[in-house]
Amino acid sequence: KQEVTQIPAALSVPEGENLVLNCSFTDSAIYNLQWFRQDPGKGLTSLLLIQSSQREQTSGRLNASLDKSSGRSTLYIAASQPGDSATYLCAVNSQGSNYQLIWGAGTKLIIKP
């Protein structure tokens, strides 16, 4: 059974810092992994999708990497801004899960001005 873990659960850093959020999964048989952002009380905004054959994806200040063999993905945020404050979730589309996404519990990020 696929399990997804995100570390740390919460992170508070000063504005301007580069930071890394971690996501690990127990079963490497995945189709893809997706990073989302969620603002309080709001829906989910897709940030990056990495297919199992890819090693990384980039969008603006965001870079996501995938190491399937070790069951790890990282989300790198460069030059953090207060507007980046949100909860970041990773979700895995796992083989045999019949399209169901398996979710981490999220990392709550606070960027201090």
Add this chain to the structure above:
Amino acid sequence: GVTQSPTHLIKTRGQQVTLRCSSQSGHNTVSWYQQALGQGPQFIFQYYREEENGRGNFPPRFSGLQFPNDSSELNVNALELDDSALYLCASSLALGQGVTNGYTFGSGTRLTV
């Protein structure tokens, strides 16, 4: 994108509720998730070409429909207090064998029982 209605809903225990979703054009799957406060989304079920093709650990009083016009419904009968949550709809394009091109989420419906 994906649109959901209504944005907020208040119901009494024992009542029935219908939540609606309009999928992103061109997508052929729709999934529904329940997200309690401070937790990750929990998979309710997924529809593919108007048939349910996956279900999470939710009782039969949670049911759904997917229509040919990219719209779908989540119905919940005999509402309980624990049903209070944010309900999220997501659509994707299934590429076969469990692979999708990633999920697009709506902003959610906040249900209070």
